Amino acid sequence: MITVTTNSGDSATSQPEKTARHKRGSGRERVLDAYAQVLREEGETAATLDEVARRADISKGGLLHHFGSKEALMEGLLGRMKELNEQDIAATMRAGGDGIAAYLHSSMQAEDDYSDTFIAILKLAGSGHENVDQALRAAFNAWQDELDKVISDPVLSRLVQLVGDGLYVHALIGRDxxxxxxxxIDRLTKRTES
Amino acid sequence: MITVTTNSGDSATSQPEKTARHKRGSGRERVLDAYAQVLREEGETAATLDEVARRADISKGGLLHHFGSKEALMEGLLGRMKELNEQDIAATMRAGGDGIAAYLHSSMQAEDDYSDTFIAILKLAGSGHENVDQALRAAFNAWQDELDKVISDPVLSRLVQLVGDGLYVHALIGRDxxxxxxxxIDRLTKRTES
DNA sequence: GTCTATAGGGGGATAGAC
DNA sequence: GTCTATCCCCCTATAGAC
Structure with missing residues (x-):
């Protein structure tokens, strides 16, 4: 009895155009790139100012000129996520025609700026930084709202989101x-009844 | 075409009997309890030897007598997880009669020793400790094997696991x-066809 | 705007008394 | 088996030269 408002085409291949990868040179952005990168690759503990500065090819003093403290660096990354959130949601939903497939595929392969940032911030989740958890909840809610527009059944919509989040966990621990x-994904995409 | 080999009773209420909570006094166990607790509540960064010792009501020297290094402490917790894994899987699957409901409910409410340990170790995931990721993958695989025994369709089985893992993510960031x-959960439990 | 130098604090680990 | 005292390193942050 559930209807997915989509033209069910080839679900596994349609991929949206996301924000292009920026590795531009403006100091501030290079620092955020480096911070996100080390968070993704080695986690919170390894993300020291020294290491971030090293990866950004800048000195620690230079880094602290852009971000006055580690807290400020963190909030800088949260700001980037918030900034990219809307535009990425729009791009994901617009492109493929199929919201479910696009959403779930974007949960699997982190190859745009938003996913990079999102996964990096996930490494900071549940570690006492209330800002972080708040921002993550907001991001989850934004995706949920968008899924709800595409999937008429709210229960199926939540199910799709949970599956996507599950895929993130598997990526987190290196389960391919x-x-x-x-x-x-294919079944969730093609089926129109539960 | 999918058949769930279960007596589909009241899915939302059947709860298995898990391992009872131990807060026993033997130093080693108290230390592991404290370590898992601080990991769950405040994350990896906060889980210093000092803090763990404080929570275990022991000195740092005393702690280091039981676990010669922080690495050893970590492996101690991994050992506990491995130890509890089988018996918890068995208890979960045996009790309710319905594997799906039992599995998904145990993903939501961490109120047994195994879940406590598992969630704590999740905080260490993807942070460069290859032992941790390996142990987590093993735990995931063990649950998957068990789900596969209860759910005849492997795709549905994976879907159920992904939903469970998604619930863990939501718990991680404090999304109630x-x-x-x-x-x-109810729908996944009751439906026998996709 | 980027650098070096350094202060100040905390974390992991060792030594040795009890 | 548990404690205190201590060492050393690394991390954050500040000061100030260029």
Whole structure:
């Protein structure tokens, strides 16, 4: 009894155009790139000012000129996520025609600026920084709102989101996406009844 | 075409009996309890030897007698998880009669020793400790194997696991379980075809 | 705007008394 | 088995030269 408002085409191939990767040279952005990168690759503990400065090819003093404290650096990254959130949601939903497939695929492969930032911030989740958890909840809610527009059944919509979040966990621990994951996505995309 | 090998009773209420909470006094166990607790509540950064010792009501020297290094402490917790894994899987699957509901409910409410340990270790995921990610992958695989025994369709089985993992993410960032989550579980439990 | 130097604090680990 | 005292390193942040 559930209807997915989509033209169910080839679900596994349609990919949206996301924000292009920027590795531009303006100091502030280079620092945020480096911070997000080290968070993704080695986690919170490894993300020291020294290491971030090293990756950004800048001195620690230079870094602290742009961001007066580590807290400020963190909020800088949260700001970037907030900034990219809307435009990425729009791009994901617009492009493929199929919201579910596009959403779930974007949960699997972090290859745009938004996903990079999002995954980096996930590494800071639940570690006492209330700002972080708040920003993450806001991001989740924004995606949920968008999914709700595309999927008429709210329960199915939530299910799709939970599956996407599950895929993030698997990525987090290095559990590779396999054929079954793709089949799950395929089934969620193609089925119009529960 | 999917058949869930279960007596589909009242899915939302059946709860298994898990391992009882131990807050016993043997130094080693108290230390592991404290370590897991601080990881869950405040994350990896806050989990210093000083803080763990404080919570375990022991001195740092005393702690380091039981676990010679922080690395050893970590592996101690991994050992506990491995130890509890099998028995918790068995308890979860045995009790309710319905594997899906039991699994998903245990993903929501961490109130047994295994879940406590598991969530704590999740805070260490993707932070460069290869042991941790390996242990987590093993735990995920063990649950997957068990779900596969209960759910005849492997795609549905994976879907159920992904939803459970998604619930963990939501818990991680303090997004409370709501009515929709319960409805998702209910639907996954009751439906026998995709 | 970027650098070096350094202060100040905290974390992990060792030594050795009890 | 548990404690105190201590060492050393690294991390954040500040000061100030260029």
């Amino acid at each position: 996406v396999d054929e079954l994951d793709l089949q799950v | 379980v709501d009515e929709l989550d319960l409805q998702v």
